[in-house]
Amino acid sequence: MRHLMHGAIVATALFSTACDQFSPTEVRNPNVTNSAFLRTPDASRLWVKGVERTFLQTLNTLLVNTEIVSDNYFNNYTTQSKVFDQPRIDNQDLDVRSMFTDIARLRESATYGIEVVLPADTVARVRxxxxxxxYRAMGSIFVGEYFTGMPATALGPIVDAAGHLRLAIDDLKRARTLYTDAALRNACTAALARAYYRLGDRANATTEATALLAASPQFLRNATFDGVTGPSNSFQGLITSATNNYQPLPRLDFLDPKYPNRGAQVQSPLALLKAEEAHAILAEAALATSDLTTARTRLKGLLTLVQQRPTELVDSRNQNRGRSGGIVIYPDSTDYRVAFAPGAPFQTGFVLYRKGATVRVPTVSGTSVTAERIDQIDSVADGYYVLYLMRQEIFLAEGRRSTDIGLRFPVPFAEAQVNTNLDMSAPYMTAVVPAFLPTNLGMDSFIMNTTARTVEIRNDVNAILVANRTSPLIMPFKN
Known part of the structure; x- marks a missing residue:
């Protein structure tokens, strides 16, 4: 007789590749059989718990890799990838494989629950x-945002990023009709806006974004971790560790640590979906039609919401950024002034004093942009610059930046080895790294003058994005 791990165990099961080898019905557990589990009262609720755990583990894997591949963070110690900061992305990289595998596991676990566990459950199971x-939709969104493609079924052909976004849209629409709780329906609306945005579907993205803001102007859907039974928030450990692990780009220092260390058993939540994205989508839609008046209004609405989000006093002395120990020494005092690019003016307020008892940091969203700066927007290009600076700051440590700058991870070599539908020479086997992005650590590099107390960022990536905004790899809304 076949044996089955229930959802909570499936969530932590290890397998060598992704959807090519993962089949929940093939997981062996001597204590639980298929038929016994499926006869368990409310079995689908138990399965959902396992999928939730899988979802959190997937988020952990994605965040620790996507944040360093962008210009948000630099891996300043020995933890995690040492090549993504370049950025160098290869289909044989084990971190690429882990990301791919975790997303596939999430989608397959959810699918098995829908197709097998739910029909066998005699308890009311609409929720x-x-x-x-x-959760399956979020897995599909992750494919659409991070990868060139992924099979939608085990050993199946590759479905490209756009195809996975459309799969997510179908699942979210269906889920929204099933949910009776307003907050859960709003989460579907927020995720739909995000999926339509990434597809470049301006009409539907703006419709969903407008609906979200009308229904819940301060909407926030957190991913909640558990410091006792797990999973814990892996990114929290990387940005609060005393070993000088992940360091933010100095102009983002004032936003870190977004996930404070409140003790081993208290894990910071992660904003999975939030109303800020709706404002950003509407602002970008206005910029795509050269409507500067509307864009400025939308950006001010975004700023107002950010200013209403919570901040917290955090003891950051443990991670003394000015000391030796990491590869690069980082500024750690408010008297450092930061220039966003060579020759740009030096500005204050971007670096926090880390030797004092506490620093105040935003825990949901923060930005350096002011209402006065938004009023100064006098061109579409400048509007895009302000918007993408705000997007970078507001979504810091949420795994969104790598997608915004056009990076995509390839289908891993291990998948192609076992899936006969895959062509090893196909474009999806190669990472997408836009030619306009700085390489050789150029996105993370800066010059720090400890005497003059200045920091000059080597490349202003947001300015680079604006200069290349016609590229199909970035800024989805095209004229």
């Missing part, structure tokens, strides 16, 4: 179905 659809 469970909606939850599984939502």
């Amino acid at each position: 469970n179905e909606a939850d599984l659809l939502f």
Whole structure:
């Protein structure tokens, strides 16, 4: 007789590749059989719990890799990838494989719950179905945002990023009709806006964004971690560790650590979906039609929301950024002034004093942009610059920046070895690294003068994005 791990165990099961080898019905557990588990009262609720755990583990894997591949953070110690900062992305890289595998596991676990566990459950299960659809949709969004493609079924052909976004949209629409709780329906609306945005579907993205802001102007859907039974927030450990692990680009220093260390058993939540994205989508839609008046209004609405989000006093002395120990010494005092690019003016307020008892940091969203700066927007190009600076700052440590700058991870070599539908020479086997992005650590590099107390960032990536905004790899809304 076949044996089955229930959801909580499937969530932590290890397998060598992704959807090519993962089949929940093939997981062996001597204590639980398929038939016994499926006869368990409210089995689908138990399965949902396992999928939730898988979802958190997937988020952990994605965040620790996507944040360093962008210009947000630099891996300043020995933890995690030492090549993504370049950025160098290869289909044989084990971190690429881990990301791919975790997303595939999430989608397959949710699918098995929908197709096998739910039909066998005799208990009312509408909410469970909606939850599984939502988590599968988020897995599809992750493919659409991070990868060139992924099979939608085990050993199946590659479905490209756009195809996975459309799969997510189908699941989210269905989940939204099933949910009765307003907050859960709003989460579907927020995720739909995000998926349509990445597809470049301006009409539907703006419709969903407008609906979200009308229904819940301060909407926030957190991913909540557990310091006792796990999973814990892996990124929290990387940015609060005393070993000088992940360091933010100095002009982002004032936003870090977004996930404070409150003790081993208290894990910071992660904003999965939030109303800020709706404002950003509407601002970008206005810029795409050269409507500067509307864009400025939308950006001010975004700023107002950010200013209403919570901040927290954090003891950051443990991670003394000015000391030796890491590869690069970082500024750690407010008297450092920062220039966003060579020749740009030096500005204050971007570096926090880390030797004092506490620093105040935003824990949901923060930005350096002011209402006065938004009023100064006098061109579409400048509007895009302000918007993408705000997007970078507001979504810091949420795994969104790598997608905004056009990076995409390849299908891993291990998948192609076992899936006969894959062509090893196909474009999806190669990472997408836009030619306009700085390489050789250029996105993370800066010159620090300890005497003059200045920091000059080597490259202003947001300015580079604006200069290349016609590229199909970035800024989805095209005229």
